Amino acid sequence: MKQPKVLIMMSTYNGERYISEQMDSLIAQVQVETQIYIRDDGSTDSTMEKLRLYAEVYPGRIHIRSEHNLGVIRSFFELMQSSPSTFDYYAFCDQDDVWEQDKLIRAITLLQTMNSSIPLLYCSSTQMVDQNLTPIGVWPKVPQKQLTFYNALVENSCVGCTMVMNDITFNQIRGSLPSDFNELIMHDWWIYLYVCTFGEVIFDEHPAIMYRQHQGNVLGGSRDGLIQKWRKRLDRFMNGNNHYILSRQARQFLTTYEDHLTRTQIEEMRNLLHILEKSVIHRLWYACKTPFHRQSLLDDVVLKFVIIAGKL
Template sequence: MKQPKVLIMMSTYNGEHYINEQMDSLMAQVNVETQIYIRDDGSTDGTIEKLRPYIEAYPDRIHIRSEQNLGVIRSFFELMGSSPSTFDYYAFCDQDDVWEQDKLIRAVTLLQTRSAAIPLLYCSSTQMVDQHLNAIGVWPKVPQKPLELHNALVENSCVGCTMVMNNITFNQVKASLPSEVNQVIMHDWWIYLYVSTFGEVLFDGQPGIKYRQHQGNVLGGGRDGWIQKWRKRLNRFVNGNNHYILSSQARLFLAMYEESLTHTQIEEIRSLLHCLEKSVIDRTWYAFKTPFYRQSFLDNIVLKFVIITGKL
């Protein structure tokens, strides 16, 4: 029986400390035929040197380009734009995690239970580990609310390094990659938003990767305690770091896909954006009747607060 063909897309940047463990786990994937496309985002350490033995051992399976530093979002979009459209499935990959041997085949098997005629996206919980791969906890929890537009516009419920897309998702997103990347919060959030709107998102509660938490993470997982997590959020809000990022991404999404959205979807997104220009009374009224939601009760309260302040 022919094995599914999966393209693994990895963006690297100064990842010499952990790249070997990740590459070993990628080469150990079972019951799938894999190729790995790597875009090095201008590393200044020994990342390329660490990768060279793998490239020499598997010249037909591993392809690497060393290019200028663009940042994680642009780098992954560049990978999508330059990758071939001939694979059955496509997976994002970070440089410092460790994948379970059945990570990809588990994702593919679940995706194959759904219609291949629509955009599909698999994502999962992760086994968070410290830098020495000691278990910390499982994150994120299985979402209890639907993974569709009303969630995806205001929250990313899918961790990028767990994502596996079908061919339709990859090619449709690739055909219209956002040009205003500064308005995209993260590449994985953008794809979650797209598939939740036009296809189906499948969430697997069984972790398929060891998600390493260390000081070099671009973005961490859920390792922070409750108090620390909320202190960081409050500080980011007070400092203005997250002001208007949700509305900017929503505005770009609407501009790019308005012709494909339903009338109801268009009106709901417009209502969210327009309410931010109204009085605090109007924003408060809208916040408590908005159709948009986050997964947890407390995160939903924060969403309403941000709408009321007009800083969405």
Template sequence: MKKSKVCIMLSTYNGAKYIDEQIESLLAQSGVEVWINIRDDGSSDRTVQKVSEYAMSFPDKIRVIEGENMGVIGSFFELMRQTEPVYDFYAFCDQDDVWKADKLSRAVAELQLRQSDLPLMYCSSTQMVDQYLNNLNVWPKLPPNPLSVYNALVENCCVGCTMVINSITFERVTATIPSDQSQVIMHDWWIYLFVSAFGEVVFDEEPTILYRQHQGNVLGGSTEDWLVKWKNRWHRFANGKNHFILSKQASLFLQLYGEQLTAEQHSDIQLFIKQLERLWIQRAIYAFKMPFYRHNYLDNLVLKLIYVLKKV
């Protein structure tokens, strides 16, 4: 049986400490043919030297792009732009994790069970580990509610470094990458939003990667207890860091894809944006009956609260 061709898109930035373990785990993937496109986002350590050595050892499998610093969102979108649309599936990868050997074959098998002419995306739980790869906990858990656009507009429950997308998703998202990415919260959230609106999202509760937690993480899962978690959330909110990010991303999504949405989707997203301009009592009435939801009960209440406060 012919193996599926998978392109792994890896963005690096000052990741020399752990990059060898990550690349070795990518090369050890079983059951699929793997190609690795690496874009370095302006590293100042030995990252470029290390990945270039791997590219010299595997010239038919690994390509390195040295770029200027754009940040994580811009770097992954640029990787998509510079990746040829010739593969069966595409995967996103961080620089400091370790993938289980069957990570890609498991994802491909799940996606091949679905309707192939739809945008498809696979994501999974992760085995969170410390910097020495000692197990911490499994995160995130299987979401209790549907992975629909009504969740994706207000919450991202898909970890980017576990995501695998089919060729239709890759080509359609790459063709419409926003020119102004300041309103995109994260590249993986944007893709989850796209696929949830137009296709199907598959969540695998079996952890497929060792998700390393350390001080150098750009973003990552949380091993904090609930009190610390909510204290940090409140601090970010009080400092205005998360104000308006959901409504801005929703407006951009509606601008780019509005004509492709169903009438119901278009109407619901438009109402989510427009009701923010109403009086607070009207916002409150809408917030407690709106179709958009987060999976966790308390997170959902917070969503309604910040909507009423006009900070969503």
């Protein structure tokens, strides 16, 4: 039986410490035919030297190039633009995690149960580990509400390093990229929002990757208690961090895909964006009835508070 062809896309930056463990886990993937495309985003350490060694051992399977620093969002979209469109599935990959051997085939098996004629996206929980791969906890938990446009516009439930997309998702997104990457919160959120809007997302509760938490990659808030989460959210809001990032990304999404959205979706997005220009009374009224929502009660309260404050 022919094995699925999967392209793994990795953006690296000063990842010398953990890159070998990740590469070994990618090469060890079972029941799939893989190629690995790597764009180094201007590393100044020995990342490229280590990657070249892998490319020499696996010629034709590992493709690497070193380019100037663009930042993580642009780097991953550049990978999408420059990668071939001849694969069955496409996966994003971070430089410092470790994948289980069946990570890809598990994702593909689940994707193959879905409607293959529409954009599809797989994502999963992760096994968070410390720098020595000691388990910390599983994150994120399985979303309790449907992964729809009305949730995805205001919350990302998909961890980018777990994402596997079908060829339709890959080709449609790279064929209509946003005009201003600075308006995007993150590349994975944009793709997640696209598929929630035009296709289907499947969330796997099994953590098929070890998601390493270290000094250069600390997942804020995932291990915090309720009080700590509230305090961090309040601090970010009071300091002006994250003001308007949701509305900016939503506006860019509307600009990019308006011709493909339903009339209802367009009206709901415009209502959300326009309410920010109204009085606080109007914003309070809208926050109580908005169709846009987040997964947890805590995060949904925060969303309503940000709408009322006019800082979405």
